Amino acid sequence: MTSQDYKDILMKVENHLAFENRGGIGDQGVCWWHSMFTRNATYLAIYRPELPRPTRSEARQIIEDISANRGVVEIPGFKNLEEFSYAHRDQIQTSLNAAQIVDGGILFGWVRGVTGNHEVAPQKLENMMNDLYLEVRTGRVVYQMLQIEGIMAHAWLVVDMERDGDGYILKVLDSNDRDVYKVYYKRGMKQLLDYDSVPYTSRNAVDYQGYKNAKASFCKRGMTAKDIRDQRNNRQN
Structure with a gap:
């Protein structure tokens, strides 16, 4: 396959x-x-x-x-x-x-789940999203931890990802939802709107x-x- x-x-x-x-x-x-x-x-x-x-x-x-x-x-x-x-x-x-x-x-x-920040500088998040895009393009389904404010952390799978103007559209499988849905990132954001969080790639290698x-x-x-x-x-x- x-x-x-x-x-x-x-x-x-x-x-x-x-x-x-x-x-x-x-x-x-x-x-x-x-x-x-x-x-x-x-x-x-x-x-x-x-x-x-x-x-x-x-x-x-x-x-x-x-x-x-x-x-x-x-x-x-x-x-x-x-x-x-x-x-x-x-x-x-x-x-x-x-x-x-x-x-x-x-x-x-x-x-x-507590080693990252739930909000980062726009350039840092842009770099993280660029790195994520490159990893998804290799063919991997990427596991990510989502740092939420405090010590809470969620997780999802990034199944696919595509460029969208000055940002990206992520297709994620979230354990809180039965189906894949879209997450939107635009340059200048300090966190994703989903869970008001910052996604950190983990466990993949x-x-x-x-x-x-x-x-x-x-x-x-x-x-x-x-x-x-x-x-x-x-x-x-």
């Missing part, structure tokens, strides 16, 4: 999670992990609707493999992410909640290396996340 194929996948709502951002600590949501899970599934999941559906135990392992960016994941009995996540919403939500506790608390991942390794293992040796997991377990025993 090409980079454009993955973007096309994310432009369709049936390839999104069947539920919006919710749950988490204090029921404040798990937007960071909701977005990460969606992007991981886009690059790693292969759907096998002709096969029997997984048991709850098997589904839990599929969810863990997707969350961990462990390798290519085969999902039997379903034809897209919307179908799978509708049937296993509770298990996916449990996984996202757990990831928030580990990454957002124990491992102090929440610090990533590491995650994309994981996708590259996963596809190489699958295409060259036919290894899925399950095979990789079994191989590791055998070495430990």
Whole structure:
């Protein structure tokens, strides 16, 4: 598949999670992990609707493999992410909640949400948007943290981006919305109007290396996340 194929996948709502951002600590949501899970599934999941559906135990392992960016994941009995996540919403939500506790608390991942400013000088934001445009043009679906005033931070995926006069139009997949929508940036702005925030690109190099390794293992040796997991377990025993 090409980079454009993955973007096309994310432009369709049936390839999104069947539920919006919710749950988490204090029921404040798990937007960071909701977005990460969606992007991981886009690059790693292969759907096998002709096969029997997984048991709850098997589904839990599929969810863990997707969350961990462990390798290519085969999902039997379903034809897209919307179908799978509708049937296993509770298990996916449990996984996202757990990831928030580990990454957002124990491992102090929440610090990533307070290291930027919610408003910056116009030239700085222009430079950030120019850099974002160049990264999107490479074919990547870009994960971003949105710094909101205070310690709050949101996250979204920039699926595509185009020039628009003296600014840009971003096509984003936001965990608070079921469909892709447009975000507008104009030169001279100090923050985006969406969430009154500044977007900071995050996690892309590491995650994309994981996708590259996963596809190489699958295409060259036919290894899925399950095979990789079994191989590791055998070495430990």
